[in-house]
Amino acid sequence: xxxxxxxxxxxxxxxxxxxxxxxxxxxxxxxxxxxxxxxxxxxxxxxxxxxxxxxxxxxxxxxxxxxxxxxxxxxxxxxxxxxxxxxxxxxxxxxxxxxxxxxxxxxxxxxxxxxxxxxxxxxxxxxxxxxxxxxxxxxxxxxxxxxxxxxxxxxxxxxxxxxxxxxxxxxxxxxxxxxxxxxxxxxxxxxxxxxxxxxxxxxxxxxxxxxxxxxxxxxxxxxxxxxxxxxxxxxxxxxxxxxxxxxxxxxxxxxxxxxxxxxxxxxxxxxxxxxxxxxxxxxxxxxxxxxxxxxxxxxxxx
Amino acid sequence: xxxxxxxxxxxxxxxxxxxxxxxxxxxxxxxxxxxxxxxxxxxxxxxxxxxxxxxxxxxxxxxxxxxxxxxxxxxxxxxxxxxxxxxxxxxxxxxxxxxxxxxxxxxxxxxxxxxxxxxxxxxxxxxxxxxxxxxxxxxxxxxxxxxxxxxxxxxxxxxxxxxxxxxxxxxxxxxxxxxxxxxxxxxxxxxxxxxxxxxxxxxxxxxxxxxxxxxxxxxxxxxxxxxx
Numbered sequence: 001x002x003x004x005x006x007x008x009x010x011x012x013x014x015x016x017x018x019x020x021x022x023x024x025x026x027x028x029x030x031x032x033x034x035x036x037x038x039x040x041x042x043x044x045x046x047x048x049x050x051x052x053x054x055x056x057x058x059x060x061x062x063x064x065x066x067x068x069x070x071x072x073x074x075x076x077x078x079x080x081x082x083x084x085x086x087x088x089x090x091x092x093x094x095x096x097x098x099x100x101x102x103x104x105x106x107x108x109x110x111x112x113x114x115x116x117x118x119x120x121x122x123x124x125x126x127x128x129x130x131x132x133x134x135x136x137x138x139x140x141x142x143x144x145x146x147x148x149x150x151x152x153x154x155x156x157x158x159x160x161x162x163x164x165x166x167x168x169x170x171x172x173x174x175x176x177x178x179x180x181x182x183x184x185x186x187x188x189x190x191x192x193x194x195x196x197x198x199x200x201x202x203x204x205x206x207x208x209x210x211x212x213x214x215x216x217x218x219x220x221x222x223x224x225x226x227x228x229x230x231x232x233x234x235x236x237x238x239x240x241x242x243x244x245x246x247x248x249x250x251x252x253x254x255x256x257x258x259x260x261x262x263x264x265x266x267x268x269x270x271x272x273x274x275x276x277x278x279x280x281x282x283x284x285x286x287x288x289x290x291x292x293x294x295x296x297x298x299x300x301x302x
Numbered sequence: 303x304x305x306x307x308x309x310x311x312x313x314x315x316x317x318x319x320x321x322x323x324x325x326x327x328x329x330x331x332x333x334x335x336x337x338x339x340x341x342x343x344x345x346x347x348x349x350x351x352x353x354x355x356x357x358x359x360x361x362x363x364x365x366x367x368x369x370x371x372x373x374x375x376x377x378x379x380x381x382x383x384x385x386x387x388x389x390x391x392x393x394x395x396x397x398x399x400x401x402x403x404x405x406x407x408x409x410x411x412x413x414x415x416x417x418x419x420x421x422x423x424x425x426x427x428x429x430x431x432x433x434x435x436x437x438x439x440x441x442x443x444x445x446x447x448x449x450x451x452x453x454x455x456x457x458x459x460x461x462x463x464x465x466x467x468x469x470x471x472x473x474x475x476x477x478x479x480x481x482x483x484x485x486x487x488x489x490x491x492x493x494x495x496x497x498x499x500x501x502x503x504x505x506x507x508x509x510x511x512x513x514x515x516x517x518x519x520x521x522x523x524x525x526x527x528x529x530x
Contacts, residue, residue, distance in 0.1 A: 033348060036498070070348065140418060171386050174426060206388040216389075231510045235393045276513035289400040296400070 009044050017049040021056065028063050035070035038063060043076060058087060065097055069104040077101055092118050096127050108135050126156060133165075142173055160186060167199070176207040194226035198233045205240055210249055216240045217261065231272065238265035238294070266294045328371040329411070329443050329463055331355070331480055333487040334526045335377040338503065338519060340456070340491050342379040343415040343447050345500040352428070353379040353505065354395075354435075355411030355445070356402055372441055373482065374411055378517055379505035385414070385427045394506045395434070401518075410439045413461075415447035422448045424464055424471055436466060444471055456492045459484065490529045499525060 009020065020041050027038060042064035050057055065080035081101065084094045095118055102111035112135060115128040122128075129152055136145035149166045156162065167182035183200040190196055201219035204212045217240035223233035241262035245255050273287045331339075335355060342351050355374040378398050381390070395409070402408055412432045414424065424432070424444050432444040444464040451460040459479050464471040481487040494500070503522060508515045 138418065140421065168384055171384050174386060202387045202389050206386070208388075231513065232390060235510070236389045239389050239392060272513060289397055289404065293396045293400045296396075 008048075009040050010048075017045060017052060020045050020049075021053065021060075024060060024063060028059070033070070035067035038067035039071050039073060039076065042067065046080075058084065062093075062097065066100065069100060072104075074101075074104075077104070092122060092125060093127070096131060099128075099131055103131070103135060103138065108139065111135060126152075126159070130162070137169070142169060145169060146173070158189070160189065167203075171203065176203050179203050180207070192226060194223045194230050194233065197223035197226060198230055198236065201233070201236050201240070205236065210244065210247055213240050213244050213247075217244065217258070221261075229272075231269075234265055234268055234272065238262055238269060241265060269294065329374065329445075329474075329480055330371045330482045331374045331461075331487070332376070332482050333490055333530065334523060335374045336461075336481050336487045337491045337494060337526055338377045338379060338522060339413050339445075339447065340452070340460075341494060341500040341503045341522065342377075342382075342505060343449070343452065344495055345503050345505075346382040348417070349382040350385050350415065350417040351379065351382045351505070352385050352412065352414040352431070353377055353381075354398060354409050355413060355443075356398075356407040357410035357439075359402070359406045359408045372410055372443070375407070377413065379503060379519075381507045382505060383507070390506070390510065391431070398517075399438075408439055409435055410441070411435065411443045411445060413445040413447065415449060419449045422446050422450070422462055429471060432464075432466070432471065442466070454492065454495050456488045456495070486530065490526055493529055494522070494525060 009015070010017065015023075024038065024042055024045065026032075027034060032038075042060060045053065045060065046057070046064065053060060061080040061084050065077050065084070068074070068076040068080065078101075081094070081097055084091075084097065088094050095114060099111045099114040099118075102108075102114065112132060115132050118125050118128040129148075133145050133148045133152065136142075136148060146166065146169050149162060149169065153159065153162055153166065163182050163185050167179045167186070170176070170179035170182065180200060180203045183196055183203060186193070186196045187200060197219050201216040201223060204216035204219065217237060220233045220236035220240060223230050224237060227233070241258040244250060245258035245262060247255075250258070269290060270287070273290050277287045339353065339355075342353060345351075354377065356376050356378065357372050357374055378394075380394050399409060412428065412435055414428045416422065416425070424446050428444055428446070432442055435442040444466075446462045446464065448460045448462055451458060459481065461480055463474045463480060465474055466472075499522060504515045504517050504519055506517050509517045
């Protein structure tokens, strides 16, 4: 299939090179994995505007190289890598990128050897340790990955990204209690982060049982307090309160309270859908569907 | 555990049996259903994704073994990333069930594409959700996307279909094609992948991030129709 020459990004979207550079920075800072877009924008920036980028170019090479690996663009990955190797010949940071390329080619043994050599030189190099754990994950060795990550966290207790990764690994293994523990660590150090609260609530809910449901309801409520537009927290509050109210084991007072919470949540959900649906014809069904769903759940609950 | 080494049908954990007497259950997908499933997997290549398959509600399904295939007319992409949490799944199942009733559909199947390329077996999440669906639709199937066969050209069907027998999910011989019109499905899916339409595919996670995101994907449905 012959490739039609595509219009450049700047032509298609009518953006300047500065805007492209700023977009790349935003994606970098917020850790987005929109690799195809990064490759599109980054490749053009590098090819057409390298001279204007100044020292930014090195971090852009790194970002584009990693995105290129995601898109199987080994040609692009190699050329970025070559520029970086030339500029930073003895850098561990660049060596890690060499390792990542080996991983992308599934040459895990070679990649591990490379990371081990970095760690011999610098045992505190967290990046190399994390890549080794990523390799375990890629190979499906979840138990080992979890063990290594736990060991890592004993040394680097403040690494939030690692705690979050560990919570996900535990969730995938259905070890919800340990996942909850990880999220508790995250909530302790980031009490204003509504996402951690909400995820913790979801884990508790999944664990099940009355006590966990009540805890989940409290944390869904807390997440809402921190961000009143978190729809997951709102739905979660509704679901947990409804289940508690429907449980035969609760006292009349608890039942009454939870019916109230659920009713409040239902109104908020309806309102959110009304707001979202304004102006779109298709969204009307969605408002109706939500109303009906909430009604049918009320019936099941009473 | 064997990961399908050398066996033509790669299905590490299922019982590979000749279903000679097994004519009843077959499953077919419309182009729209097949397409959206693949677009969902393509949008999040680094994540596990899952979703529901819906069929038209029929007043009575013939159970006399004369192989009326279940036709999946549409698919609703659900989540990407962490699939093993309950609350949002419950919300989605309830909401989509209500939507189904409005449109004379029924939730009749479940699909999942795993995070790793070589992982093509249904896991606990898949089995649980599929079991839940079976409560309402006894012939529910569980479909796993074979990531290792996923290409831009879509030159072969890449689904592994599991059916529930004797308390286990067993995979079905996938030599037959599972699409109502394979040529059409292949052509249209390839075209939409090429044009990166998956960037606009909405799953339930996207919907929860912003309620204006429509998980019925009317725009993509239109594109599919347009290309038919």
